[in-house]
Amino acid sequence: MKKLINNPEDVVKEELQGIELAHPDLVKVFYDPDYIIRADAPVQGKVALVSGGGSGHEPMHGGFVGKGMLDAACPGPVFTSPTPDQMLEATKAVDGGAGVLHIVKNYTGDVMNFDMAADMARDEGIEVESVLVDDDVAVEDSTWTAGRRGVGLTVLIEKIVGAAAEEGRTLKECAELARKINDQGRSMGMALTSCVVPHVGKPSFDLPEDEMEIGIGIHGEPGRHRIKLEPADKITEMLIDPIVGDLPYKEGDEVLLFVNSMGGTPLIELYIVYRKAVELLEAKGIKVVRNLIGPYITSLEMAGASITLLKMDEDLVKLWDAPVKTAGMRWGI
Amino acid sequence: MKKLINNPEDVVKEELQGIELAHPDLVKVFYDPDYIIRADAPVQGKVALVSGGGSGHEPMHGGFVGKGMLDAACPGPVFTSPTPDQMLEATKAVDGGAGVLHIVKNYTGDVMNFDMAADMARDEGIEVESVLVDDDVAVEDSTWTAGRRGVGLTVLIEKIVGAAAEEGRTLKECAELARKINDQGRSMGMALTSCVVPHVGKPSFDLPEDEMEIGIGIHGEPGRHRIKLEPADKITEMLIDPIVGDLPYKEGDEVLLFVNSMGGTPLIELYIVYRKAVELLEAKGIKVVRNLIGPYITSLEMAGASITLLKMDEDLVKLWDAPVKTAGMRWGI
Amino acid sequence: MAITRDDVINWVKDYARVIEENHEMLTDLDREIGDADHGANMRRGFKTVLDKLPSLEDKDIGAILKGVGMTLLSKVGGAAGPLYSTIFIKAGTSIGPKMEMELEDWAKALEAATAGIATLGKALPNDKTMLDALYPAVDALKTSMQNGTSTGEALLNSAEAAHEGMLATIPLVARKGRASYLGERSAGHQDPGATSTYLLIKSAADAWSD
Amino acid sequence: MAITRDDVINWVKDYARVIEENHEMLTDLDREIGDADHGANMRRGFKTVLDKLPSLEDKDIGAILKGVGMTLLSKVGGAAGPLYSTIFIKAGTSIGPKMEMELEDWAKALEAATAGIATLGKALPNDKTMLDALYPAVDALKTSMQNGTSTGEALLNSAEAAHEGMLATIPLVARKGRASYLGERSAGHQDPGATSTYLLIKSAADAWSD
Ligand SMILES: Nc1ncnc2c1ncn2[C@@H]1O[C@H](COP(=O)(O)OP(=O)(O)O)[C@@H](O)[C@H]1O
Ligand SMILES: Nc1ncnc2c1ncn2[C@@H]1O[C@H](COP(=O)(O)OP(=O)(O)O)[C@@H](O)[C@H]1O
Ligand SMILES: [Mg+2]
Numbered sequence A, B: 001m002k003k004l005i006n007n008p009e010d011v012v013k014e015e016l017q018g019i020e021l022a023h024p025d026l027v028k029v030f031y032d033p034d035y036i037i038r039a040d041a042p043v044q045g046k047v048a049l050v051s052g053g054g055s056g057h058e059p060m061h062g063g064f065v066g067k068g069m070l071d072a073a074c075p076g077p078v079f080t081s082p083t084p085d086q087m088l089e090a091t092k093a094v095d096g097g098a099g100v101l102h103i104v105k106n107y108t109g110d111v112m113n114f115d116m117a118a119d120m121a122r123d124e125g126i127e128v129e130s131v132l133v134d135d136d137v138a139v140e141d142s143t144w145t146a147g148r149r150g151v152g153l154t155v156l157i158e159k160i161v162g163a164a165a166e167e168g169r170t171l172k173e174c175a176e177l178a179r180k181i182n183d184q185g186r187s188m189g190m191a192l193t194s195c196v197v198p199h200v201g202k203p204s205f206d207l208p209e210d211e212m213e214i215g216i217g218i219h220g221e222p223g224r225h226r227i228k229l230e231p232a233d234k235i236t237e238m239l240i241d242p243i244v245g246d247l248p249y250k251e252g253d254e255v256l257l258f259v260n261s262m263g264g265t266p267l268i269e270l271y272i273v274y275r276k277a278v279e280l281l282e283a284k285g286i287k288v289v290r291n292l293i294g295p296y297i298t299s300l301e302m303a304g305a306s307i308t309l310l311k312m313d314e315d316l317v318k319l320w321d322a323p324v325k326t327a328g329m330r331w332g333i
Numbered sequence C, D: 001m002a003i004t005r006d007d008v009i010n011w012v013k014d015y016a017r018v019i020e021e022n023h024e025m026l027t028d029l030d031r032e033i034g035d036a037d038h039g040a041n042m043r044r045g046f047k048t049v050l051d052k053l054p055s056l057e058d059k060d061i062g063a064i065l066k067g068v069g070m071t072l073l074s075k076v077g078g079a080a081g082p083l084y085s086t087i088f089i090k091a092g093t094s095i096g097p098k099m100e101m102e103l104e105d106w107a108k109a110l111e112a113a114t115a116g117i118a119t120l121g122k123a124l125p126n127d128k129t130m131l132d133a134l135y136p137a138v139d140a141l142k143t144s145m146q147n148g149t150s151t152g153e154a155l156l157n158s159a160e161a162a163h164e165g166m167l168a169t170i171p172l173v174a175r176k177g178r179a180s181y182l183g184e185r186s187a188g189h190q191d192p193g194a195t196s197t198y199l200l201i202k203s204a205a206d207a208w209s210d
């Protein structure tokens, strides 16, 4: 295993120490239970956004804590959902009296732990709403299964709803907005290489030099199927088509196109994918009005990319453009 | 070779097309000769900053074109210096009458090509100043050799001098500022893995699973020496000590600490390195007053990191904090 | 023959040891069809349980099990955290403030725990989860009691049943948990959670039969 | 025996072919001690040169060589771009508007080119660069002429000398160019630029001897 780490057990703690040292102007970091909050939390009268999940997806979620985005993030061990006590402490720390919105990616562990935390917080008299993100079209949706995973769309929800909360919208409005975005957004990802979970020390899956995984999640799980390598243009098509067909996105739709690196894929390749994605969407009469390109929701050092489409409207565009000041996403301020 | 690309020959062209599609608000892209300029270039009365170099270092330099940073970037083929005609066209396109500053990383090819371009531009009546960046302490400095490489400090020079130009400083002042930064900044890098140049298709060097390269450049060249893997804390020490000892940085110095990913190393590891770097510097009485953490000057998908230290003063801090609006670096606007 | 508070403590200690010995195997199973952390999660949890045990040793069985459950909830994370803490909390609640329990108490407790998991995780039999080890274990206990088998026998039967339930997960296509994301590709792999659950039942049998 | 304009064109065409055949080898040498692009750089340049040649064929030798040099300057990039364009431009300037040249013109041209490279790159002999192939080639031409050797002989001697100069770069520690960053580690590898330069001299000998 080749990583710039010390003891695998200390990866998350030492990362948090780095974040604490690097961004005192943006965040405060707490340990045991671990959570990160806005430096100016609680913001009185503002709906507070709390998210969290396993570590290894940086900059998500800790890098998205700050003005215009999250009020708190709860980092679990690498790829493992955090625990209810972390979420409870974070929720209490950021509640500004207007209620707290839990943004939960749809994984069994995340859902169970966040549900318990929400109940505990309510018992302590805090108004909590939870929204589930499940945008991964690689997984068939069914009431008989765990359902779809929450992936790239999570980043967009945290940014847009964060702006709405900053604007003074109510907890109910923020929750509805988040659910609306979840309804209008879809994602799919692929991997060229596996990642290595620090405490495991070997690749989560073994991928031959001439093969790739299509339909992967963000936890180093293998994808839906494994096929021979293809050129970037073909791969982009393999991601765009299922996404567009699923909602479906229609001619005349205006979308935000998010091309994400799984961690090890450099920017130069993302632009090549972005180029083809725009070409494919335009051919379908779908207009890209906003974009995000870079490593925002990753799987450690995995090489690969994911594409997220979000159907936009005036309100969403305005909220997307609103100022945001976090370590991982910043503009307008 | 596992990459999200099509024909290796088309990597740079297709990347530029992606940038053109993604950031029309920030830049204009030209082809044959290839160069990227600010969307609002030429800015009348402002000193224009032009840089460039081989591709494969994204976001540098194309991602740094925009308000508060570069006016133009000239991308060569992967790891190959661009040609004088690109630099000449870019220089002519952005000259706003206040002269043009060429920011040149100290590589034989870059220097020769930029020198020729500067001469041609002067022949056409454009005032051109050139500054060389050579901050890599891994290379001994000597008049008998090609001298030190320009690496991480380039990013900081482009940001800070970009702010100075935006502020209305003269060509002479901008050039002096750039040289001052170059005098006060030092860098060193290491690699956990090699990178694969697209048209080569195999690793630039072969590194066993238990070894790393110390003192690498940004073109997939092997480093000064190859040693067994070490924990992140030890590696950080191997980078910090030669840097601090070289200038040298002294007790009481205030510095900007830049922890850079070579491309394949994820953010979670950079924060672990940052944490140790701060600890080591504080032990030496050196105060970190600003920082930059992320993949800003890369070698394709190479796993590894580099550290850059820049001695700061009031003026440099003010210019660092000044607004910047580019695809690769943005704040305050 | 009754199961005393000390027997319960010894069971928890023994299971912590079993996890320490098997965490890599569990993580490896999870690597195949999950996210390669089940062993690490269980290990983190039961290491802390061992630290906490001294403060529980003078309590009644119900309190001990609930204490273990609370510790797991705040240390394990993932799906296993809430699930395993539910097992211990439900079992503890079912047994209540006893200093020793009969086989019947244990059977009721395990049934309550199983019901708790089913409610929390909304999984059905053959969804390729822990439940596929738990249901057979509970059944085995009940039938053993109806046949008047000895406590030791009954516990061994439940462990045997859990073992078969664990193996039966191999051909299944997962419908719950991370493995469900693999669809058909999840078939042919043994469920990590069912495996750690079998080890839990087995550990009780080892600790209590003789 | 004189070297005609057509001979010069054939030389350029032959060298383009040689590069096409050897670009992988050149890039591989550069991978060892540089940045793995020398072959790709030369190939990109001479592909374009071939496209441009028709527009040069009716010009004099000086103009043809300068035309080739300008094309290389705008296509090759890296260090090799300015260096190789200097070779052709300096040589072309030295020969001037001739339709055919004598061995002496060629010797003078190559000497001028070598001086141009030395000025541009500030390298000295044994710095492990192209110069280590060029200097011996020029010397060989001169001595051959003093000894009144035939044009063909002289050209073959210069190629032979360039070849030895190229091999002599292997043990050297680079002091110029990217290889210098490797310090001691650059020893034991043949310089890519010296190699492509030997091929250039060799190609002239092949194209012009008899
Ligand atoms: N809905 C569910 N009901 C019951 N057990 C479940 C459910 N989802 C997952 N599990 C169990 O949890 C195990 C995985 O635990 P673990 O790997 O620690 O958590 P995570 O899946 O969050 O990484 C699975 O092997 C399965 O037995
Ligand atoms: N200062 C110099 N003087 C003469 N030749 C040089 C000098 N620097 C480099 N070279 C030659 O250039 C060759 C490398 O060319 P190339 O790889 O195409 O450019 P780059 O080094 O920019 O990638 C070296 O092998 C060497 O022969
Ligand atoms: Mg997990």
Ligand SMILES: [Mg+2]
Pocket: B054, B079, B080, B081, B109, D035, D037, D078, D079
């Ligand atoms: Mg090069």
Ligand SMILES: [Mg+2]
Pocket: C030, C034, C035, C036, C037, C038, C078, C178
């Ligand atoms: Mg797991």
Ligand SMILES: [Mg+2]
Pocket: D030, D034, D035, D036, D037, D038, D078, D178
């Ligand atoms: Mg080279």
